[in-house]
Structures are given as C-alpha cells and as structure tokens.
Amino acid sequence: MQQNIFHTDNSDYFRPAHRDITPGMWQGIDRVIQECLDVPGAVTQVLRRCQDLVGYLPVELLDYIAHSLNIPASEVFGVASFYSLFSMKPRGRNIIRVCTGTACHVRGADLIMRRLKQTYHLEDGSTTPDRRFTLESVRCMGACGLAPAMNINQTAHGHITPDQALKLLQEYY
C-alpha cells in the first residue's frame, strides 16, 4: 500500500481532494513525508513542514499523513491538537500575534487585544471572513523589553498603543 503512494508518479489516487491544497503542495507534502519516513519521532516535524506549505492542517491532510507514515490517525491528530503551533482551521494571510506575557500584561496588552477584537470582530484564534487577518495571543515572545509587543507576520513591534496597532495593520491586506 505505502509503496504505491510514492511510486505512482503524478497520480493523486490516494490524495483526498481539498480546495486549499494545490497539486504543487501535494508534491511538497510527499517530499516531506518521504524524507521523514525513517526518522524516529518525526510527526511534529512533518506537521510543521506541511503547515508551512499549506498554511494550516486540514483534517484530510492529517489522515493522509497518518496513512503515509503508517501510524494511527489518532496519534497524528493527538499531536496536531496538542501543540498551539498547529492550526486545523484556515488562517489569514496576515497573522497578528499580540503578546500577552506577564510584562506585556502589566503594561496593557489586554487593551490592545480588546481593541483589535472590537475593530475586526475577531476572537482569540479566529480569522476574518476575507482571511485578511488571524488574531492570536501568544504567551511571551521574550521581547519583554518592548512591552507591550505585537508581531505582525514576522515583524515585531514594540511599545505599542491600541491606536498604533490599528494604524500598523492598515498596511496589511
């Protein structure tokens, strides 16, 4: 069974149809799985790299990974649901991460979080319907010197106020 998946080139017979996963992504996914087949404890690594490719981890993909690595789907789902890095819901084009660590909390991170939630009608961990933003709270980015801090995609912004946060976000579509 498993052999077939990797040697029937260009066949997507075993690949479940999913609107968010393009053929190119499938190839990448197969490559990741191939590389990690014999590595002990590689589930986390496979999930991380697959999420980097697709943007999130649809349930169909989890099934496919479990099948290809020949481990129970419950185990893959268990890992994917345990770690906060993994998301099984579609995510936005821009990820807003508001630090809610102690130092930021003391300096008013909740004000920023509340303003963003109100303005974009978001909840913690949710995405706008147009997938423009995903709002997440993170537990300390270790940038306590910049408290309160916020990350937009990979860029860190420090000493922000709710107004500044909204202003910064206007540039992201």
Place this chain on the structure above:
Amino acid sequence: MPAMNLQDLQSIREANRHRVEFTRNTCLMLCGGTGCRSTGSLEIKEALQKEITTRGIQDSVDVVETGCNGFCARGPILVVQPHDIFYHNLTLQDIPELVQEQLVNNTPLQRLQYKDPVSKQILPRQQDIPFFAHQLPWVLRNRGIIDPESIDQYIARDGYFAAARALLEMTPGDILQQMHKSGLRGRGGAGFPVHLKWKYASEEKSPVKYVVCNADEGDPGAFMDRSILEANPHSVLEGMLIAARTVNAGHGFIYCRTEYPLALERVQTAIDRAREYGLLGSDILGSGFQFDLEIYQGAGAFVCGEETALMRSIEGGRGMPRPRPPFPAQKGLWDRPTVLNNVETLANVPLIILEGGDWYAGVGTEHSKGTKVFALSGDVRNIGLVEVPMGTSLCSIIYDIGGGIPGKRKFKAVQLGGPSGGCVPAEYLDLPVDYEAISRAGAIMGSGGMIVMDQRTCMVDMARFFMDFVQEESCGKCTPCREGTMRILEILDRIRAGDGVIQDLWELEDLSATIRDSSLCGLGQTAPNPVLSTLKYFPKEYEDHIRNKKCPAKKCTALVKFRVNADKCTSCGLCHKNCPSGAVHWKKKQPAEIDPQKCIKCMLCLDNCMFDAID
C-alpha cells in the same frame, strides 16, 4: 578543515585575540538581539557601514553585530570599543553625525550618550552606567564583545579550552569533583545539584546515552535563555560537550522554542561551525571521544519545559509528563539514560572547568553558588537582562540596576518564577537571591523572570492572569491540575466580576492545597503559587473586591464605575480626546462626563487620565 588538536585551537586563539581585545581597529559593537533588532538595529548597521565606506575609514573601523547587550529598554545600542563608549536609542538620522563626531573628529556625541536620571550627568563609558556597574557577568561574559556567529572570536575568549581540558586532561571523576565543589544548581527553576544529576547518569551502564539542553523557555516574562543562545551559543554547546564527556553520551538535543527564530538560527550556525572545526563529531580534538547534537524545535506547549514532557515531545508524541521515578538519568529519552539541563546551567559549565570549582563557589550564599541571570521587566526604568551574584538583594536589583519605578508611582510587588512562582511585596525587598530564601517567601527562584509591578497592578487580576495561563497550558493528564485550575479560574473570575463571596477565599486556599499535593508534575504542583502568594500578602485587596466591590488598582473592568470624579478632574480633555466611542462629553473649563450608554469600557480614559479622576 581536518580535525583540530589543541595546538590548532591555541593558534586560532592567538590569531583572533586582537578582535576581542580591540587592539587594532576601532570596533562599533552594535546590539543585534531580538529587542534591538525590532527597534531597527539591522538598518542602523547598514547605514553605519555605508557611512563609514563613504568617508573611507572602513579599514580602521569594524562594525560588529553582537548578541543581546542586556539594556533592552534603550535599544538600539552601540558601544564603541576599545573606549567603551555607550550610545543608546539610535535612529537612522543620527548615523552621519555620529560617525562624523565619534570616528572622524574623535569627540563623543553627547546627545546620544547615557544621562544619569538622578544626577543628570553624562556617563560616557558603559562600565560606569549603574545598570552595568552592579552586575557580575559570568554567563554573559562575552556579551557585547564577540560576534555570536564567529567561532574564532569565541575561541579567542578562551572558548572550547574548557572542553579541551575535560577531554584531554580530566577523567569523568575529576569533572564530577569540580562540579561538586562548584555547588552549581540547576538554573531552570528547581535548583537540583548538577553534579548529582550527572553522577547518576554516569553510573548507568548503557551503550546509548543522551544529553539534552532545555531551551523551552516558556515562562512569560523570561528571556534569559533566548539571550544566552543568541549572544553566546557556543558556551552552551561547550557545556553540553563537557556533560557528554562526563556521562559518556554520544548524542545530544537542544530543545528550543519555535517562538525564538533568531536563537534557532544562531544555534544552528554555531553547530555547523563547531562541526567544521571538528569540535563536534568523531574524535574531538584527538581525544577519541565522539559527540554530535541537533536542534529539536518545540511546537508551542508550556508543559514541554517539564523534563519528562520534553523528552516525550522529542520522541514525537503529545508532550505530557510521566511519573518519576524512573528519573531521566536512569530512563529518559527513548528509555536511555539522559542528562537534561537548562541553557544557563550549561553555559556555566565551561567557566567552572576552566577556573575550578573552588573559584566558582567563592561567590554566592551558603547553598546557592555563583551568579544568576534575571530578565528584569515590567514597571521598572531599566528593562533588560541582568546577571548578579547569588545573595544580592532584590532591592539592589530593582533600584540600583533597574533604576526603580518610572514616574512617581510606588512599588507594589515583584513577581518571581513565572506561573510557578509568586509575588513578593515591598516588605521583603531585602530578600537575597538564594533558592531557599526565595522559597520561604512563597515564590521560587524559577528560571529568572523578574517582573516589577507598581500600584496600578491589581493582585487579583495578576493571580487570574497566571491561573488562566496554567489552565490553558495544563496538558490535561491529571485531574487536580486540569479541573482544579479551571475551578480556581472560575472563582477568580467571579471575584473580579464583583460576584465573589468571602467563602471563596477559603475555597481558593483549600483547592490550592489539593492541587499542590496531588498533581503529577511540577506545573500542577506549583500552579497555585501565584494565588497563594497574593492571598498571603494582599488579603485586603481580595476583601476589597468581595466586600466593597472595589478594585483599588482599577483594573477589573466590572468593578470600575466609569464616572468622573468632579473634584479631581482638571478639565484637560484627554479622556474626551482618547475615547474611541465618543462616550465622553467635555467642554472647556467643565469636568468631563461619561455617557454609560455609549461607554464600551475599553479603559482608555482611565489609562490616559493623569489625575486619577475616573472611578
């Protein structure tokens, strides 16, 4: 490069010495830590290089990107060596003037120098600034001196010579003896003696053993490990190599948080360089000993900082703790004997081997030796990374190094040890930094997060903050932690909403005791500490919330009335200007008024009012 021996190492040290002693060129040491990078130090580096090239002085001036300087509140930071001249809060516009004055005219640019907030005097040299003057940098000995990506510069600062001694001159027994003498205890929180951990693992007869570095620094408000990995990654590698030699392990892992991209990148570079130099791999320095290591990236789970959960996570499962014994030293990763130490602990090791255990034990208190790195943050002037000898008082850290509380506000408490620790009030400021003394005060040394809080912090809110954190991060394996923290959170929420009854306080204490006594791992056992310590030191604040339905710090939204106190209001209009929902009515020379219908309780008026006029 062919495998190196001791002579090669020595010649690299001699060849690069001028770069760490600054005997040839003027060196501009620019901080490239996460903090300074986010305030633009990379752009400043480019601008500096461009400006230096334009003026044609590039042959006599080097621009070096260093690891975290420590004084994060003042970033981006530049130190000009060998003169030790400190510049802070740089902007791109300052660069041409700075280069002209400092490098061409050779006169310091006073505008960007550090001014003492009390005496208003300019302190040009880094070592004179109180923030640095009161520290004892041992683990951070290379900060601001080496480029973290250069292994040569690390070797020039005697790097890998401790490993060489451990591999070529010492037996595992000698190493254990030195570690025993040094009295080094785990810096990750619990403070277990390092030599014992190593001894147990070395006594195991197993062909495969592991050394794991715990860099899963999840405590909110702690960034010591990140800074060490970013500034001095080779010291951790060297510490691991010595540990591996002691217990005879052949493979190692560095388990690092995925939230630390720069640390991950720098450690990977360090591993690659060390492999090129033959300092990792087979037959290291001609000793016949072999050791290699790899990075394992975490995936965002606080509980993975617990040793058994961390190892489960490396094995590819859900990071859940398991009961001990067997201890990791007997049965750890993949059931093999495993030595697991924190980043800061390992970074201490080369120093002990190089200088001797007795020398190391010369600093500190009776049971806590050496130094400790703290991440000082919150409501304090000089936020940053500080390293002090054990036994230093909290007061000295917060006031002498930290510069005290900004503004005219009063100190209220300092939080130590993150979610497992507690809040220490003003009466205990004389407390020395010592594992036992801090435990007696109801907090723990923890990994080193130190968050200063002023009078605007509500202690009930703080307890709720940590309980929310623990409740969310509880892995769910054992009932007391999973259910108990949820119940505590509910009670605290009730108190904050103004629906608390006095009975709740008894219940909090009772529940806390149950969770502490019956949870499986350290996360659960210490989870109630923030609640217990605030109950112990700030009982009045809880009573205010319950009996008087009042939050003295005005943090608990439900207990704030959002009414303007006309006696205190100076009609400045700031609340009106900042209100996002137009709920504040204000006319010149009249006290403001808040329309409860329109108010969305966003707290912005409270935050902006300078006269404490909103109740």
